[in-house]
Amino acid sequence: MIGLVGIALIFIMVFGGYILAGGKMAIIIKALPFELAMIGGAGIGAFLIGNDFSVVKHTxxxxxxxxxxxxxxxxxYRDLLCLLFSLIRIARQSPVEIERHIEAPGESDIFGQYPKIQSDREAIDLICDTLRSASMNYDDPMQVEEILNKRMESSRQHALHSSHALQTLADALPALGIVAAVLGVIKTMGSIDQPPEVLxxxxxxxxxxxxLGVFLAYGFVGPFAVKVRAVTEEDSHFYDLIREVLVANLHNHAPPMCVEVGRQNAPAHVRPSFAEVEEALKAIKQAAS
Known part of the structure; x- marks a missing residue:
């Protein structure tokens, strides 16, 4: 919603200010389709040249x-903490039982309680691969944490490709606007014998x-790139929490302490309260008993 408000505000303030200052929209409206075709078409073409299909699709x-x-x-975040708590408890109590859940998370009744997390492949792979490694006695906390850091950084950089691509396009649009303007000047020079009002x-x-090139770059594409990057980095905290809890598990902390480590490492604006998590964990224990 706030994005739509921002777009509306841009149009109202830019064109509203122009009209209030005595500007005439007729010239802009007449030239806009042709200029937009040149600048927009060239921008999209350059975007396709500079990126492969996966980046285009991702963007x-x-x-x-x-x-x-x-x-x-x-x-x-609360549901993730509850899921990890349940899995850690099962792994501690029955190493054989945990294999049923991590080898087929799509069929697991534990994962099935949290369908949004279950549908996220990155989160599921991160959880299952780490628990599987621990069950194979690859449980050195320092080494596992280093591997998880590298894996998550690689995923983060891949997720940021679309933001980089949009920012590159934003940087190119003012120059493409100049290209369109130069072509317009060339056209004008071909009509130099016309009266001043025509020129x-x-x-x-x-x-x-x-x-148009500057307007699109700094009013739309550039802010879009910034927003995509901000949202991507915000979502990455969810996977950071998985790392924190599972590494705490490898240090053999009690399951509630592992969950608390993850909770305290969650960003403040999405961090569930201690009481909320405690109540959710009590419900899990009661259901298990």
Whole structure:
């Protein structure tokens, strides 16, 4: 919602201010389709040249983040802590039983209690791979933490590709606007024998190219890149919590202490309260008994 408000505010303030200052929209409206075709088409073409299909597809998907915001909410962090608590308890009590859950998480009744987490492949793979390694006696906390850090950093950098691609496009748009403006000037020079009122409209139409390139770069594409990056980094905290809890487990802390380590490492604005988590864990213990 806030993204839509921002877009509306940009249009109202830019064009509203222009009109209130006595500007005429007729020149802009007449030149806009042609300038937009040149600048937008060249920008999309450059974007396709500079990125492979997976980045293009990923970017198109990530633009939705500008309007939807982060994927993971406070309730999801609580659910993740509960899920990890249940899995750690099972792993401590029955190493054989935990294999049934980590080898087929899609069929697990434990994972099934948290469908949003179950549907996230990255989270499931991170949990299952780490628990599987521990069951194979690869349980050195320092080594596991180092591997998880490298894995998660690689995933984070991959997730940020769309943000980098959008920022590169934003940097290119003002220059493409100048290209469109130069073509407009060339067109104007071909009509140099026309009266001033005609030349004025032609020059005004040419300058629309410069305006449009800068307007799109700093009003839309650049902010989109910043927002996508911010949301991606915000969502990465969810996977950081998985690392913290599972590494604490390898240090042989009690399951509630592992959960508390993860809870305290969650960002403050999505961190569930101690009482909320404690109540959820009590419900899990009662259901298990």
């Amino acid at each position: 198109a998907k990530d633009i939705v983040k500008v309007f939807k915001g982060p994927k993971w909410r406070q309730d999801d 004025g409209k032609l020059i005004g139409g040419a300058l629309v190219g410069t305006f």
